[in-house]
């Protein structure tokens with residue numbers, strides 16, 4: 065972890081290129097970014113602000129689901145669920161409309177970490193992991209992709225993912241709580257089944273509901289595997305200044321921050337709480353106190 | 359003489375507008391400051407905002423010891439505003455002095471250091487350590503945090519306590535002392551006058567308003583603590599009223615804070631008697647909000663031929679509805 069991160073995020077006005085329905089209740093949004101917007105990495109997020117008149121005041125944090133270049137232009141994709149006032153208003157934007165985007169924000173997945181990568185997605189948490197799979201394949205690394213949801217309708221983008229993963233030589237493993245697709249059970253059941261056949265060390269990259277992430281973290285810690293989990297929090301600034309997005313640090317992380325003392329980065333220097341937006345959103349399992357994560 | 363009889367103002371070049379203002383002995387390039395707690399320690403935004411384009415940077419309130427802050431949730435959006443319950447999370451005096459101030463000095467920002475304490479002694483400790491620092495232009499004393507169990511807005515709502523404390527603080531620094539006040543008092547004129555009597559060089563009016571957001575599904579607060587501080591456009595009319603009251607009660611400058619998003623918002627505070635303003639929550643929406651406010655103020659004044667901010671200050675009159683005080687607003691730009 066570098067002590068002084070250089071900040072490269074910007075706020076720019078981006079143009080809606082594509083905006084379509086995807087799966088049951090999801091939307092796919094692709095924005096054309098102007099020059100000067102740095103290419104995001106998997107696990108990073110952006111703050112999306114609606115054009116005026118917006119029904120909400122603050123921007124909404126959204127994981128980057130894809131970043132590609134087309135005719136020299138950077139296109140950044142988001143996969144989201146319209147769940148409230150802001151995301152529903154976002155869903156109404158037509159191609160050609162503009163959105164203010166602040167990013168790329170936060171720290172992404174350390175995909176370069178050695179080991180056999182297992183990507184674990186829960187529901188709409190699939191967004192950053194599709195991008196992680198692409199990045200691994202560009203680095204010629206195979207991965208196991210575990211995708212869980214309550215029911216098959218919530219396996220958003222599963223068909224496309226299967227195709228792309230198989231082209232990369234990776235495997236998709238599906239689990240649903242109700243057994244409507246794949247294994248009946250949770251992603252943990254799939255991990256249990258897969259792990260014995262994989263070459264250690266295992267390194268997990270996951271995103272999904274906090275309950276699922278806590279289970280993945282516990283599973284990884286019990287096996288001495290490393291797990292990197294993309295967390296969420298209500299946010300205001302997204303840039304580390306408001307101190308509004310705390311997640312509870314583990315005892316070990318707390319002791320480490322205290323030991324670093326004055327040499328710790330100020331943004332990371334709170335022994336009690338890590339900030340989701342700047343210390344994360346991706347955290348290694350041992351960094352957080354999962355009992356206190358809400 | 360009626361409004362229409364006056365001759366229309368002749369526009370001047372925006373570059374000719376002099377926005378400099380004075381807070382005690384400190385001259386500011388322009389009247390736009392960042393609000394404490396909304397711009398970090400300044401360096402977080404230095405790659406997107408030229409800090410020398412601002413009147414000054416008011417840093418996050420610092421306390422003697424570092425504070426970890428409150429349990430989540432710490433923020434909740436409400437209609438045109440947000441509630442926060444941060445709980446004064448900050449790096450503490452030592453790191454502020456040794457790490458943050460040198461960085462801000464390198465960025466050539468005018469720094470107004472916000473300090474907070476549960477007692478007068480703690481504030482004295484902070485000023486004893488920072489009071490002679492060459493990198494601090496002025497101090498803002500946060501007498502108005504709504505989110506701490508001790509030493510918050512309620513404790514400091516007592517005029518006698520404010521006056522005595524400022525007298526003690528005055529001895530520790532020659533730099534301007536700005537008292538930041540809570541709006542949640544019966545009469546802000548009393549707390550403002552007490553600060554002036556105690557030797558404050560300026561007043562900031564106002565900090566956030568205590569607010570509550572109920573989550574009906576969980577039958578609890580949407581914040582980790584019951585209440586939080588309300589900020590953003592929702593509070594602008596409330597803050598303007600408190601700022602106007604404070605400005606009419608004291609001779610020292612008043613710095614307006616609450617819901618400022620545009621140059622016009624800022625000018626409304628100036629017209630109501632403020633000398634300078636602070637931009638807070640707007641920065642969360644748009645990191646470059648504060649410098650944009652400076653540019654918009656300049657344009658508005660230039661379009662009306664007003665070369666100095668003093669031409670506008672306090673021009674608002676409570677009876678303006680009947681008798682226009684002056685033809686300042688010749689036409690609307692927005």
Ligand SMILES: Cc1cc2nc3c(=O)[nH]c(=O)nc-3n(C[C@H](O)[C@H](O)[C@H](O)COP(=O)(O)OP(=O)(O)OC[C@H]3O[C@@H](n4cnc5c(N)ncnc54)[C@H](O)[C@@H]3O)c2cc1C
Nearest residue numbers: 109124125126127143144145148149150151191296297298
């Ligand atoms: C780093 C990060 C990445 C995210 N990535 C994605 C993504 O890729 N796709 C996606 O669909 N959503 C994502 N979210 C969640 C998304 O930000 C929220 O769904 C959105 O803010 C809700 O806004 P709203 O105005 O529609 O809802 P509101 O009207 O504000 O609230 C509706 C419901 O959403 C909950 N909510 C509000 N804000 C958040 C939040 N920040 N996190 C979780 N729940 C929240 C509220 O408690 C409420 O139950 C991400 C959040 C974070 C912090």
Ligand SMILES: Cc1cc2nc3c(=O)[nH]c(=O)nc-3n(C[C@H](O)[C@H](O)[C@H](O)COP(=O)(O)O)c2cc1C
Nearest residue numbers: 393394395419442500565589590616617618638639
């Ligand atoms: C997240 C947040 C943190 C704040 N922290 C502080 C603080 O540490 N000290 C302080 O004096 N005011 C603090 N404030 C109050 C602001 O400085 C400002 O006075 C208030 O938000 C009203 O202005 P606004 O509507 O422009 O935000 C904070 C406000 C917010 C929203």
Ligand code: FES
Nearest residue numbers: 302304306307341
């Ligand atoms: S959202 Fe402001 S610090 Fe994380």
